[in-house]
Amino acid sequence: MKKLTGRQKTKIKSAAFYVSLVGLPVLQFCIFYIGVNLNSILLAFKAYDMGAGEYVFYGLNNFTKVFRDFGTLAYLGSAIKNSLILYGVSILVALFSTFFSFYIYKKRLLGGLFRFILFLPHIVSALVFSLIFMYFTDEVIPFFADNLFHTAMEGLISNPKTQLGAVLFFTFWTGFSTQVLMFSSSMSGISDSVIEAGIMDGVTPLKEFFYIVVPMVWSTLCTFLVVGVATIFTAQMNLFSFFGTSAEYGVYTFGYYLYRAAKLAGVSDYPYLSATGLVLTAVAIPLSFLARFALGKVGPHAD
């Protein structure tokens, strides 16, 4: 048997090392991404036969049901509306958070403290934080309203009229910090010489923000907005943390609808949910590309 040379041994060792390091993630990717998604796509064309105990070909019937339900089930309309509101508000918050990030970036009064406070929700788990928020809005605020203003008030999460607003507020309060951290980190990468040159040219802080900082972080902002479009139909708005599977239809988002449906579904329901997922993906993909194209066209450029 031919003896391996030192170079060959090194090559084999390197290959073995590479496989041991990359093998598991690749395997995981193949099973849990390619396999699961492929199975999900195929499932959309099947139905479960309880007697035979297997999925059988069902043609396009699941898609027919999905399109019919989009037209007839009012809560799906409400879910689309809430998902779009969620995205719309996220754009507003993104704009506001860039202002705020600029404030922190410029190290103005209490900027560091604000950064710390904003990061707090991320130290505590989302579920615990939503519980704290729920108790605060349902117990503490009514308590103060009663004792300070002698006004009987229902909890903001319990009251169907304020529920959506309260959950939206929570979502953006907790999401705001992520954006601020992201934008302020992106801003800190701006070369000091660029800023100094601007100051020497006599730009005001407002002009510095609009004509120097925003163009320099525009790609980060774009990424955030495009990813937001791609996740319009999967964003849950923390509804599961607040309500479990019992959220009212009035606050549904599409992400919550799908998650809840999958959690409660029987084997017969998975094909319908797969078809719904495919339809929504078919909508989200062109929307995301369109958003990316539009933002690339309309946005400011660093040069």
Add this chain to the structure above:
Amino acid sequence: MKKLSKVLSVISVLILIGAAVSGCGRGSSATEKIDETKTQLYVAIFEGGTGDAWLKTLKAKFERAYADVSFENGKLGAQIIIDSSKNAGRTVLDYIAGDSNDVYFNEGISLNTFASQKYVLPLDDICDEPLSDGKTIRSKLSSDQITNLTALDGHIYGIPHYECYGGVNYDKDLFSSKRLYFAYDAENNGGEANEFIKKSSDARSCGPDGARGTEDDGLPSSLEEFYLLMEKMVEMSIVPFVWTGKTSTYTEYLLNAFYANWMGYEEFSENFTFSGNTEIISKATATTNGYTFETDRIDIQESNGYMLTKQTGRYYALELLHKIMTNPAYYYSKSTQITFSHLDAQEAFVYSRLDTKMQPIAMLIDGSWWENEASDPIARTIKAYGSDAENRNFGFMPLPVRVGGSVAEGGGKALTLFDHMGSYVIINANTKNTPKETLAKQFVKYAYTDENLQMFTTTSGTAKAVAYDLTAEQVSSLSPYSRSVWNLRNNPSVNIASANSPNEMFINEEVALKLAWSSVIRNQNYLSPYSAFRDSKTAYDVFGGIYELTLSGWSDYGEYFKA
């Protein structure tokens, strides 16, 4: 340095693999030390209202009884390892194929789904083998149970475990001390008065079942009486109801309990069998006081199953809940708060009559397992209030069966309870052809001997959903509440409905066809009547909305009725 980083990387990968593989193991609660000389049987249990004290007792008894029996070569005896978790049936379905628990006592189990996917073993053999009490498990099942259990392919894949009913629980001591029972009207054979007893010794009305000397004596037999009762409670500064605001599911317990009892076993069960004849509301005429209804009887089959949403009992159940929810004096102020859990509601109910800072609460909407679940607050009240808090008399309330007046003696309706739990014991198919299979089957057989069924009830306060009796001594050892429930379910005239059926459409579409209370009203969907009433919708709005929503999706089941 380069070598070191490689070693560290490999170690990291191994740790990751280890962590991933360890996730495939059993639940963390199964921590008992393994006895290598015995064969282990892993028994998973849903840690709910019935607790696990009974299983611990069963484990000790079984291990003792089978200490000298070998289930595999080189080992003697069995070790039962209990894995308590909060995972109910639907969650278990997701992981049972890769789980190493052998036996599951659980609830919320869609048995046909487990069986169809070959996740569980058929249990026909142990159902027909004689138990140590000389009977068979099959002999302890009713004919309806056997029909439903074997509907998929003729085999039995699960044996009914516990039997629980959602509904109204009431404080009997409060009812007695405040004279909240209706009086027996001797002149009218008990059928007219609508008056309350004046002293504790007064004869009580017949109650909904129309028979004197039964559990429901003096309780409201009509909606009119129920409303009078709530008014009287408010006049006496008693809060009629408390329930959890965390989920609308509990208010649906009230709806289901009322609906089942109003329609009776046969007509209520049509919601799952889609076969029979039933009374529906065919026409409603608006009046200044609400609506007057015309009713009709129609035949039900798969093609018009949506008409069951027009059953009279469904409307009156909605009317009752609407009446309760639209007057804040009728319910505890926290009952609409999302932070007020079912455990909080139980605690408020238990404390209210003893705590002078609280108004007494007369009724709790919860399941028949609630007292076992509330053992902590009950123990605390005994510590705080002494003898006043001991041996509290709570009861499970049979609900009204007519709109106005009072049920006359002999003119009542046998109670129908709705067991909505879907609770079964199943054996994991992974045990097939292993020594565990024999052990698991032996253990299940052992759990269904009369002696151990009785032990289950005396320990948990809950009945098993099979036929067996308790001795007089055992009945008296139950808490007053458990005794009240036992006496109700053990009455020969009582019917116990469940969401099961041999109907092919129901078997295939079980999740979608579960008893629905969701509605669509003027293009707005409501998950439950609870939320619709909170949005100022009327009972009739919701009644119509449930019909509209059900009808809109009924064509999905067309394959079952298009010949």
